[in-house]
Structure formats: C-alpha cells, structure tokens
Amino acid sequence: MSLPAHEPTPATIGALLSTLRARTPLVHSITNLVVTNSTANALLALGASPAMVEGGEEVEEFAAVAGALVINLGTMDEARAQAMRLAAAAARTAGTPWILDPVAVGVLSYRSRIAVELLQHGPAVVRGNASEIRAIAGMLGIADQAGGGRGVDSTLQSDAAREAAGALARHLHCVVVVSGAVDYVTDGAITAAISNGDAMMSRVTGLGCTATALIGACLAVTPDPLTAAVAGMVFTGLAGEMAAELASGPGTLQVALIDALYIMDADLVARRAHLVVRGG
Amino acid sequence: MSLPAHEPTPATIGALLSTLRARTPLVHSITNLVVTNSTANALLALGASPAMVEGGEEVEEFAAVAGALVINLGTMDEARAQAMRLAAAAARTAGTPWILDPVAVGVLSYRSRIAVELLQHGPAVVRGNASEIRAIAGMLGIADQAGGGRGVDSTLQSDAAREAAGALARHLHCVVVVSGAVDYVTDGAITAAISNGDAMMSRVTGLGCTATALIGACLAVTPDPLTAAVAGMVFTGLAGEMAAELASGPGTLQVALIDALYIMDADLVARRAHLVVRGG
Amino acid sequence: MSLPAHEPTPATIGALLSTLRARTPLVHSITNLVVTNSTANALLALGASPAMVEGGEEVEEFAAVAGALVINLGTMDEARAQAMRLAAAAARTAGTPWILDPVAVGVLSYRSRIAVELLQHGPAVVRGNASEIRAIAGMLGIADQAGGGRGVDSTLQSDAAREAAGALARHLHCVVVVSGAVDYVTDGAITAAISNGDAMMSRVTGLGCTATALIGACLAVTPDPLTAAVAGMVFTGLAGEMAAELASGPGTLQVALIDALYIMDADLVARRAHLVVRGG
Numbered sequence: 001m002s003l004p005a006h007e008p009t010p011a012t013i014g015a016l017l018s019t020l021r022a023r024t025p026l027v028h029s030i031t032n033l034v035v036t037n038s039t040a041n042a043l044l045a046l047g048a049s050p051a052m053v054e055g056g057e058e059v060e061e062f063a064a065v066a067g068a069l070v071i072n073l074g075t076m077d078e079a080r081a082q083a084m085r086l087a088a089a090a091a092r093t094a095g096t097p098w099i100l101d102p103v104a105v106g107v108l109s110y111r112s113r114i115a116v117e118l119l120q121h122g123p124a125v126v127r128g129n130a131s132e133i134r135a136i137a138g139m140l141g142i143a144d145q146a147g148g149g150r151g152v153d154s155t156l157q158s159d160a161a162r163e164a165a166g167a168l169a170r171h172l173h174c175v176v177v178v179s180g181a182v183d184y185v186t187d188g189a190i191t192a193a194i195s196n197g198d199a200m201m202s203r204v205t206g207l208g209c210t211a212t213a214l215i216g217a218c219l220a221v222t223p224d225p226l227t228a229a230v231a232g233m234v235f236t237g238l239a240g241e242m243a244a245e246l247a248s249g250p251g252t253l254q255v256a257l258i259d260a261l262y263i264m265d266a267d268l269v270a271r272r273a274h275l276v277v278r279g280g
Numbered sequence: 281m282s283l284p285a286h287e288p289t290p291a292t293i294g295a296l297l298s299t300l301r302a303r304t305p306l307v308h309s310i311t312n313l314v315v316t317n318s319t320a321n322a323l324l325a326l327g328a329s330p331a332m333v334e335g336g337e338e339v340e341e342f343a344a345v346a347g348a349l350v351i352n353l354g355t356m357d358e359a360r361a362q363a364m365r366l367a368a369a370a371a372r373t374a375g376t377p378w379i380l381d382p383v384a385v386g387v388l389s390y391r392s393r394i395a396v397e398l399l400q401h402g403p404a405v406v407r408g409n410a411s412e413i414r415a416i417a418g419m420l421g422i423a424d425q426a427g428g429g430r431g432v433d434s435t436l437q438s439d440a441a442r443e444a445a446g447a448l449a450r451h452l453h454c455v456v457v458v459s460g461a462v463d464y465v466t467d468g469a470i471t472a473a474i475s476n477g478d479a480m481m482s483r484v485t486g487l488g489c490t491a492t493a494l495i496g497a498c499l500a501v502t503p504d505p506l507t508a509a510v511a512g513m514v515f516t517g518l519a520g521e522m523a524a525e526l527a528s529g530p531g532t533l534q535v536a537l538i539d540a541l542y543i544m545d546a547d548l549v550a551r552r553a554h555l556v557v558r559g560g
Numbered sequence: 561m562s563l564p565a566h567e568p569t570p571a572t573i574g575a576l577l578s579t580l581r582a583r584t585p586l587v588h589s590i591t592n593l594v595v596t597n598s599t600a601n602a603l604l605a606l607g608a609s610p611a612m613v614e615g616g617e618e619v620e621e622f623a624a625v626a627g628a629l630v631i632n633l634g635t636m637d638e639a640r641a642q643a644m645r646l647a648a649a650a651a652r653t654a655g656t657p658w659i660l661d662p663v664a665v666g667v668l669s670y671r672s673r674i675a676v677e678l679l680q681h682g683p684a685v686v687r688g689n690a691s692e693i694r695a696i697a698g699m700l701g702i703a704d705q706a707g708g709g710r711g712v713d714s715t716l717q718s719d720a721a722r723e724a725a726g727a728l729a730r731h732l733h734c735v736v737v738v739s740g741a742v743d744y745v746t747d748g749a750i751t752a753a754i755s756n757g758d759a760m761m762s763r764v765t766g767l768g769c770t771a772t773a774l775i776g777a778c779l780a781v782t783p784d785p786l787t788a789a790v791a792g793m794v795f796t797g798l799a800g801e802m803a804a805e806l807a808s809g810p811g812t813l814q815v816a817l818i819d820a821l822y823i824m825d826a827d828l829v830a831r832r833a834h835l836v837v838r839g840g
Contacts, residue, residue: 026431034596034612036314040485045530050485051431052314055357057390066431077615077639079357110617151586151611151626203822205600205610249819250605259529262483306711316594320765325810330765331711332594335637337670346711359637538811542763 008192008230010273014266016222016231021047025067025220028096029213030054030084032074032103035206038254039070042210045261046235048217054080059087066091067220069098070213071118074152074206076111084114088121097124097219097228101212106135106147116140119172124225126168127177127212129154130161137164142171153202158182166191175225177215179208183233185226192230195274196237198244204254211236214261234273235264241272288472288510290553294546296502296511301327305347305500308376309493310334310364312354312383315486318534319350322490325541326515328497334360339367346371347500349378350493351398354432354486356391364394368401377404377499377508381492386415386427396420399452404505406448407457407492409434410441417444422451433482438462446471455505457495459488463513465506472510475554476517478524484534491516494541514553515544521552568752568790570833574826576782576791581607585627585780588656589773590614590644592634592663595766598814599630602770605821606795608777614640619647626651627780629658630773631678634712634766636671644674648681657684657779657788661772666695667709676700679732684785686728687737687772689714690721697724702731713762718742726751735785737775739768743793745786752790755834756797758804764814771796774821794833795824801832 027048031039036052043050053062056079063069069091071084091098100123102115116139119126126136131154135147143164148156158180165176169188178184183194201207215232222228243256307328311319316332323330333342336359343349349371351364371378380403382395396419399406406416411434415427423444428436438460445456449468458464463474481487495512502508523536587608591599596612603610613622616639623629629651631644651658660683662675676699679686686696691709694716703724709715718740725736729748738744743754761767775792782788803816 032612033313033593033614034600037317037485037597040314041530041534044483044485049431049433051384052312052355053384053388054313054355055360055390057357058388061388061390075612075614077617077643080615083357104611104613108613108618108621110615110621151609153609203604205597205604247819248816249822250601251815251818251822254601254818255531255535255815256528258531258534259527262529262531313593317597317765320594321810321814324763324765329711329713331664332592332635333664333668334593334635335640335670337637338668341668341670363637535811535815536808538814539807539809542809542811 006224006227007277008227010270010275012227013231013234013273014269016218016227017264017266019221020217023221024049025217026051027068027070027217027220028053028062028066029070030087031070031072031209034074035209038206039209039213041258042261043213043217045258046214046217054083056083056086059083060090063087063090063096064094066096068216069096070216071098072101072103072209072212073105073111073115074103074209076114081114084118088118092121099123099125099127099212099216099219101209102128102132102136104149104152105132107149107151112139123174124219125175125177125215125229127179127215130156130158130178130180133161133168133176133178134164137168140171142167158184175229177229177233179211183237185229185233187226190226190277190279192275192277194233194237196234197240200244200250200253201240203250207236207240234269234275235261238272239264286504286507287557288507290550290555292507293511293514293553294549296498296507297546299501300497303501304329305497306331307348307350307497307500308333308342308346309350310367311350311352311489314354315489318486319489319493321538322541323493323497325538326494326497334363336363336366339363340370343367343370343376344374346376348496349376350496351378352381352383352489352492353385353391353395354383354489356394361394364398368398372401379403379405379407379492379496379499381489382408382412382416384429384432385412387429387431392419403454404499405455405457405495405509407459407495410436410438410458410460413441413448413456413458414444417448420451422447438464455509457509457513459491463517465509465513467506470506470557470559472555472557474513474517476514477520480524480530480533481520483530487516487520514549514555515541518552519544566784566786567750567837568787570830570835572787573791573794573833574829576778576787577824577826579781580777583781584609585777586611587628587630587777587780588613588622588626589630590619590647591630591632591769594634595769598766599769599773601818602821603773603777605818606774606777614643616643616646619643620650623647623650623656624654626656628776629656630776631658632661632663632769632772633665633671633675634663634769636674641674644678648678652681659683659685659687659772659776659779661769662688662692662696664709664712665692667711672699683734684779685735685737685775685789687739687775690716690718690738690740693721693728693736693738694724697728700731702727718744735789737789737793739771743797745789745793747786750786750837750839752835752837754793754797756794757800760804760810760813761800763810767796767800794829794835795821798832799824
C-alpha cells in the first residue's frame with residue numbers, strides 16, 4: 001500500500017523544528033516535581049517557551065492561551081489532579097492540543113483512575129512506556145494484556161505494547177507513543193519506529209518526561225499529531241545519542257543532552273534520524 | 281550633578297561580596313518549583329546559606345530569623361500564596377529585608393492580585409522583566425503602559441519599562457530592577473544600568489530567579505537596597521558571561537554559571553562589571 | 561574486644577553494591593522540593609530504581625511494595641507531614657525498612673514535632689548533621705546538649721554529636737548517622753568513622769539528602785542497617801571526593817558526583833574507602 005500524505009519523514013521533522021524556533025510556542029506544563037527544571041530547560045533549548053503553571057487557580061486561564069498543554073502524572077495528589085482536570089477541559093474547549101504522560105499508571109491505583117478520567121478530555125497524544133500503555137488499554141477494556149509495571153520503569157520491551165498501542169489509538173482517536181529502546185508512534189493506522197537513543201538514557205531521571213514535553217512543543221506548531229509525536233521522539237533520542245558520545249556517565253549525559261537539543265537542526269535530523277514508517 | 285554617597289561602584293560591590301562570604305547569611309526562599317535546586321546552588325556558590333522553607337506552618341518562624349527573604353511567584357496556588365503573605369508580614373515585623381519576583385504578573389490574573397497584596401508588606405526590592413514591571417505599575421495605577429507579557433518571558437526590551445520602574449520605585453519607596461539585555465536598577469532617583477550577561481542566558485530556565493535570590497543574599501549584608509540590587513545583577517550577569525565563554529549550549533552554561541559564582545571575587549568584579557550610574 | 565560478625569568492611573560494602581545493581585531495588589522517596597531531581601539521579605546512577613511518590617492518596621500503596629522508604633523533612637507542610645505519617649506506618653506494617661532525614665529539626669518547631677511523631681514508626685536509620693542529631697536527642701530527653709543549628713546547616717562538627725548519636729541509637733533501637741567532615745555511623749554499640757569526601761561538597765545543595773537516599777537504597781538489599789548506612793555514606797563521600805578531583809566549582813562537582821556514582825565499583829571502594837570501625 002502507499003503511505004498517506006502526512007507520513008512523517010526526516011525532512012518534515014526538520015521543517016517542523018525550523019517552524020518551532022521561529023514561533024517559540026508557549027508550552028503549558030503540569031508536570032512532576034522531579035523534572036520541572038530539566039523539562040523547562042529542554043523546552044528552552046529546543047526553542048519553545050515553557051511555563052509551569054500548575055495551580056488550580058491559574059490553569060484554565062493559561063491552557064486557553066498556550067500553544068499546547070503537557071500533563072504528566074509523575075507526582076500526584078488531589079490538588080494536582082484537580083488542576084489537571086481543569087486544564088485538560090479548558091484546553092479542549094479552547095482547541096489547545098494536549099498530551100498525557102501516564103507515569104506509573106497500572107502500578108498505583110489512584111493515578112490510574114485519574115488517567116482514565118483525563119482521557120475523556122481528548123488528548124492529541126498519549127506517551128508512555130510499554131507497561132503504562134498496556135495498563136491503560138487494559139483499564140479501558142480494549143486489551144487483555146497485563147501492564148507489567150514496577151515503579152516508574154517498565155519491565156517490558158516497547159514491542160510488547162505495539163498491539164495495545166494501536167488499539168488504544170483507534171479507541172481514543174489519538175496518537176499513542178510507546179517509548180523504549182525502539183520507540184513506536186502510531187495513530188492506529190500508520191506506525192513509525194524510531195531507533196535513536198542510547199542505553200545510558202535510562203539512568204537519567206525523567207527523559208521520558210522530556211520526550212513528552214518536546215512532543216507538546218511540536219503539537220503547538222503542526223496540526224498533525226503523528227508528525228509532532230515522531231518529531232519529539234526523534235529530537236529526544238537523537239539528543240541523547242549525541243550526548244552519550246560526550247558523556248562520562250548520566251550526570252554529564254543530562255547536561256550534554258540539553259546542549260544537543262540547542263544545536264539540533266534540520267541537517268542533523270536528516271543525517272541521523274533512524275525512522276521507519278509503515279502503513280496499515 | 282554629583283552622585284549621592286551611596287552610589288554603587290564595582291569597589292563597593294566587591295566589598296559587599298567579601299562581607300557576604302564572611303557572614304554566610306541565611307536566605308529564606310519561597311520560590312517556584314522549577315528553580316529550587318538551581319537557586320539553592322547559586323546561593324551556596326556565592327557564599328550564602330539558602331533555606332527553602334515554604335510551608336505556611338513554618339514561614340513566620342523562619343522569616344523572623346533569616347537575614348533576608350525571597351518571594352518568587354513562579355508557581356502559585358492558594359497554599360503558597362498564604363505562606364507568602366505570612367512570610368512577608370513576619371519579615372516586615374522582624375525587620376528582615378525582602379525581595380519580590382513577580383513572575384508572569386500581568387499574564388495571569390490570580391498571581392497579579394497576589395502580587396498587589398504582597399506589595400503592601402514593603403519589599404526592599406522588586407525585580408522583574410519589562411512586561412512584569414509595567415504590568416505592576418499599571419495595576420497600581422501609576423503608569424498607563426500595557427504589560428506586553430506572554431508566558432513567563434517579556435516581549436519587550438528592558439528600556440521600555442524604565443519610566444514605569446522609576447514611578448514604581450517612588451510609589452513603593454523601594455528599589456525596582458528591570459532585567460534584560462541591559463538591566464536597570466533604580467530607587468526612583470538614581471538609576472544604574474548593567475550590561476553584563478550573554479544572550480544564551482535566556483535559554484536557561486530561571487536565571488532571573490537566580491538574580492532575585494542573589495539580590496536577597498546581598499540585602500542580608502548591606503542596609504542599602506540599591507547597592508544590593510546592583511550587586512546581585514552584576515554577579516548574575518558576570519557569572520553568565522563567564523559561563524558562556526565555556527559553554528557549548530544552555531546545559532553547560534547552567535553548570536558553568538554556578539562555578540563562576542563560586543570563583544567570583546572583588547578583582548573579577550572590578551575588572552569586568554559593566555556598570556553606569558546616573559542620578560536624577 | 562573482638563568486633564561482631566556484621567562489622568562493615570570495604571569488602572562487604574563492595575559486595576552490597578554488586579547486589580544492589582543486580583536487584584535494582586525500588587526506593588520510595590518522600591523528599592524535599594530542592595533535591596527531587598538530584599536524588600533521583602543519584603539513585604539511578606548507583607543502580608537503584610527511584611520513585612518519588614508523595615501524595616497522601618498513594619504513599620501507603622507504594623511503601624508496601626517498595627524495597628525501602630526514604631523520608632526527608634527538607635520542605636514541610638501539613639499535607640506532606642500527613643503523607644509521611646501514612647507512609648512510615650505502612651512501611652512498618654509491610655516490613656519495608658525506612659530512613660529519616662530530619663533536615664533543620666531543632667531550628668523549626670513544626671517539623672521538630674513531626675520528626676518526633678515519625679520516630680514512633682521505627683526507622684531503621686536516622687541520618688542528620690550534628691545539630692539535627694543533638695536536637696532530636698534533646699527533644700526525646702536522652703541528652704541535654706543544645707542543637708546548635710542555624711538554617712539547614714550545622715554549626716557544629718560531627719564529633720560534637722557522637723555521644724548523642726550513641727544514646728539515640730540505643731533509645732530508638734536503630735542506626736544513627738552524624739554526617740560531617742568525618743561521618744559517624746553507630747548502632748549504639750559499634751561505631752564506624754568514614755573520612756571520605758571533600759570540603760566543596762558543602763557548597764552543593766542536598767548532598768546530605770543524597771547520602772540519605774543512597775542509604776535507603778542499601779537498606780533494600782541488606783538486613784543489616786549498620787552496613788547499609790556505612791555503605792551509603794562511603795558511596796556518597798567517595799563519589800564527592802572523585803568529583804572534586806574533576807570539578808572547577810560546585811556546579812561541575814554536582815554533575816561529576818553523579819558520574820562517579822555510576823562508575824563506582826567494589827574495586828574503587830576497596831582502594832579508597834576510609835573507614836574505621838570500633839566496637840563498644
């Protein structure tokens with residue numbers, strides 16, 4: 001079969017990056033307490049304008065004016081959950097695209113319920129590891145696979161959630177990303193596999209959260225969530241790979257990854273993105 | 281005209297730094313969730329003793345014993361707002377000087393109201409970007425300039441808020457700092473212009489918050505808020521400039537800036553501070 | 561006298577590190593807002609799997625499945641205090657070992673009361689600086705020494721709390737660590753003195769919190785809290801010492817310390833641990 005017109009390619013991803021830098025989109029983040037600084041720095045380095053507006057008193061006003069909204073369940077309590085509900089609802093009303101990162105869903109029952117609630121507000125993208133994506137599909141009754149989570153890390157390879165990801169994307173009419181050594185991005189019809197990255201990235205906290213935030217930045221500058229999701233995963237994986245070439249360990253990797261996002265450009269993406277797209 | 285006796289100079293700033301290192305003042309910070317770590321590290325590197333005491337149950341007790349108090353509106357909710365009210369009131373009662381950083385005021389209505397409330401507790405210094413300072417002056421009815429903010433960043437150059445800053449300083453009887461490529465520090469009569477820094481600093485999250493915190497540390501060791509504010513801006517700008525000479529991007533810049541604060545001394549300030557002071 | 565069989569040695573600590581890397585224990589952290597990122601990265605670099613689960617809605621569920629629980633009082637309010645109470649109680653019920661870091665206890669009365677409450681849930685280890693350990697012993701009525709704290713840093717050398725530490729360990733039937741230029745670890749009968757580390761470590765925020773977290777990781781893989789506490793202090797001190805050899809200031813030290821934890825191994829511990837153990 002021939003691929004649809006909006007198939008993401010290194011060239012379209014490179015062009016998206018140029019657009020992002022020209023527009024410096026406002027990215028509204030409600031993320032976890034571990035990654036606020038690293039997420040904001042990753043967004044700034046790529047060329048977006050991050051704003052961590054998290055209080056229930058402020059999120060509706062800001063979600064309506066932001067270019068995109070990022071909701072990350074990494075550290076939860078009822079006040080944050082309520083801010084997330086308000087923000088997601090306001091984003092949907094305003095037409096602000098948003099992405100959900102269901103950290104540790106399937107392991108902790110409270111946040112699992114919150115995730116299911118939030119999904120009703122129509123995210124453009126859901127990004128998780130294999131355990132989280134399988135857990136969500138299981139909770140929604142569209143797959144019968146066990147999540148297999150343990151803490152915030154997956155015990156599964158990403159390909160163990162490919163079926164669940166496709167089913168979830170079709171059920172929610174959104175794009176689903178399963179990250180791992182190979183990242184899978186699917187809208188339920190087309191699936192992209194990205195094999196950039198480095199094993200040491202799993203020893204730095206919150207790089208999955210970084211990927212989610214970068215997808216958020218990309219959502220603000222393209223109407224195509226599949227391209228946005230592929231772009232965010234390529235930028236993160238490629239930056240990690242470039243950083244690993246310079247790093248002596250996860251400390252220097254975290255710092256070098258921010259520098260790599262800053263120097264990322266269309267040429268680097270064209271030369272180094274490892275991206276395979278398949279229809280059907 | 282001749283300049284007043286307390287005109288800040290590289291020499292007085294260098295002397296202040298020596299005093300600060302000898303006294304290691306306790307700096308009580310109620311800051312935002314993005315910059316807690318980087319702010320604490322900047323204060324430690326310069327020679328102060330930071331304490332992030334943020335709960336409403338504790339802030340009055342600590343503001344009364346601290347050398348200075350820093351209040352930063354970067355991430356707001358009602359619990360934090362209430363802690364800030366209690367801390368600012370306790371600081372005023374105890375004679376602890378304090379500084380307000382009105383992040384994104386003018387963009388978000390909730391925190392704009394909180395900022396106006398907090399100003400009633402007599403800050404020694406208010407530091408913001410051009411949009412934030414113009415927004416505050418507008419809310420207090422002492423200037424009719426639009427804020428021009430967007431997210432947490434200003435869309436204006438700092439000189440667009442010079443008039444508002446002077447009017448605000450005279451109205452509040454405090455020092456006002458407008459940061460930007462050139463930083464302006466004014467008490468409403470004397471204005472200092474500082475042109476240290478590097479463009480890449482705007483790609484690292486929270487360096488404005490760092491400047492605010494360092495001014496706080498300086499407030500703890502001098503009775504002159506104008507000198508404290510100029511010193512904090514010089515230390516931040518000069519550290520950023522030194523870091524940019526070593527950095528490959530904003531990741532390495534953030535790390536090198538902390539090192540630069542650590543090695544900062546009176547000689548570096550004397551040789552590299554770009555400071556012009558004008559009366560009237 | 562002859563030393564007991566469980567006397568910690570560089571060899572037992574090196575073996576513990578190998579076990580830790582093989583098991584990647586889940587370490588449940590309820591820590592302060594300043595160090596969430598650096599603590600998670602230190603745990604990942606050493607080989608553990610950190611999870612910052614802090615909401616009262618989730619802590620009981622997670623403390624019961626985690627390998628160890630870390631409670632750090634660095635930033636307190638009533639919601640966090642309540643989450644800590646629930647987590648500590650759940651840990652005790654489930655048999656999950658836990659460690660308390662009583663940051664600034666003795667300086668702030670609210671958190672001092674919370675610390676005394678939490679101690680009733682039977683921590684395996686308490687780690688603080690000399691002021692904090694003396695303050696706790698004083699509050700429990702088992703020593704009449706003044707705490708001597710000021711902010712979050714101790715104004716005392718660690719040996720000023722050796723007596724209080726021994727008395728506290730015997731009273732609470734736990735291991736007590738007093739950190740400083742020399743770290744003392746005692747169960748009330750045996751005392752280990754560790755003299756790794758570097759003076760510049762005190763200019764990086766939260767390295768005491770890092771030590772506490774690493775002890776937590778060690779508690780998850782040994783039934784002997786004395787060995788776990790010695791191991792955590794050796795790993796932190798040695799990593800800091802290795803980092804200081806590469807660092808230009810506290811910014812690069814913080815980054816290099818994470819790299820050093822990543823490359824730490826039994827051979828480095830055997831060659832460089834400065835550890836003296838005395839019975840009685």
